Amino acid sequence: MIVSLPYKILIDKNTKGKVADTLENLNFGKNCAIICTEHVQNICSTISSEVSSAFEVEMSEPATIEINHLKEMAKDVKAVDFIVGIGGGKSMDAAKYLAFLAQKPWVAIPTILSHDGVVSSRAIIDDGQGNWMSVTAQEPAAIIADLEVIKNAGYKYIASGMGDLLSNFSAVEDWKLADKAGKENYHEMMGKLSLISAEAVTKHIDDLKKKDYHALEVLFWSLVSSGFAMNIYGSSRPCSGSEHNISHMLDKLGSKALHGNQVALTSIISSYLQKGDWQKTKSNLEKAGLPVTAKELGVEDIIVEALVSAKNVRDRYTILNEVNVTKKKAEEVLKETGIIP
Numbered sequence: 001m002i003v004s005l006p007y008k009i010l011i012d013k014n015t016k017g018k019v020a021d022t023l024e025n026l027n028f029g030k031n032c033a034i035i036c037t038e039h040v041q042n043i044c045s046t047i048s049s050e051v052s053s054a055f056e057v058e059m060s061e062p063a064t065i066e067i068n069h070l071k072e073m074a075k076d077v078k079a080v081d082f083i084v085g086i087g088g089g090k091s092m093d094a095a096k097y098l099a100f101l102a103q104k105p106w107v108a109i110p111t112i113l114s115h116d117g118v119v120s121s122r123a124i125i126d127d128g129q130g131n132w133m134s135v136t137a138q139e140p141a142a143i144i145a146d147l148e149v150i151k152n153a154g155y156k157y158i159a160s161g162m163g164d165l166l167s168n169f170s171a172v173e174d175w176k177l178a179d180k181a182g183k184e185n186y187h188e189m190m191g192k193l194s195l196i197s198a199e200a201v202t203k204h205i206d207d208l209k210k211k212d213y214h215a216l217e218v219l220f221w222s223l224v225s226s227g228f229a230m231n232i233y234g235s236s237r238p239c240s241g242s243e244h245n246i247s248h249m250l251d252k253l254g255s256k257a258l259h260g261n262q263v264a265l266t267s268i269i270s271s272y273l274q275k276g277d278w279q280k281t282k283s284n285l286e287k288a289g290l291p292v293t294a295k296e297l298g299v300e301d302i303i304v305e306a307l308v309s310a311k312n313v314r315d316r317y318t319i320l321n322e323v324n325v326t327k328k329k330a331e332e333v334l335k336e337t338g339i340i341p
């Protein structure tokens with residue numbers, strides 16, 4: 001088994017004057033392609049101009065993250081030594097997939113911390129027919145996190161990042177169930193790493209609301225550690241159980257909610273089905289200002305269907321394999337937890 005992890009991480013309140021040095025120390029070469037949107041370029045102009053002053057830079061904005069478009073872009077990227085992805089979801093997914101196609105190392109400069117996918121080698125892209133698909137890509141060789149930039153992004157992204165971590169509790173519980181059922185061995189080490197990440201942000205909810213620097217650091221390391229747990233284990237299992245099944249189903253049915261908000265809410269359902277302390281899950285979400293009802297999440301029309309069909313969304317043993325969730329049962333659970341009236 002080969003495990004790939006980023007080998008350099010720079011995290012600072014303000015990375016000004018440190019970005020070019022960090023990149024130079026990686027010894028990737030002199031030519032780089034920066035993948036970012038115009039919007040992000042405006043926010044992060046100091047970072048990109050610092051990179052431009054030290055390297056031969058080609059700026060690229062992916063028009064879409066549709067597979068064929070990215071394959072076209074990869075032909076140009078082949079000429080550079082490395083790739084820098086600056087931004088949120090779209091630029092990160094584009095950069096990690098381009099790096100994989102062009103076989104070049106890439107550096108992630110996340111401007112938001114909304115989910116645990118930064119370290120991951122999987123990218124979410126458009127399959128050309130308007131459907132999202134998860135593809136094998138490449139994990140970043142290095143990560144540069146500027147807390148000032150992350151702080152200035154909206155609180156909703158911080159809350160979403162917290163939400164993705166809070167969902168680790170039910171994910172680990174599902175993993176233990178799979179172990180008990182003889183389906184998949186539970187790894188104490190990766191399981192604990194996932195739980196520690198969730199516990200750390202739980203302790204810092206109030207400080208994260210204030211966008212306190214120390215708390216943002218905790219959020220960053222918790223997301224990275226969750227990513228490590230998944231990369232070491234070789235699948236998303238440590239941080240993705242039945243709550244992610246339901247969330248994937250919501251995506252398929254057209255939900256536009258942020259991933260972290262979605263899995264946080266569905267972890268209330270998972271925790272309820274697992275006979276866990278779902279009230280505690282719910283109160284943590286309320287404390288963080290995350291949605292706790294289907295209406296707040298904007299999924300009131302599809303939540304019942306998503307829950308009923310969540311078991312078959314992928315091959316992963318969870319509580320959904322042990323409880324027969326009929327339409328009647330789904331409505332009962334959702335009412336009981338206050339997710340629907």
Ligand SMILES: [Zn+2]
Pocket residue numbers: 115116164239240244259263
């Ligand atoms: Zn997730």
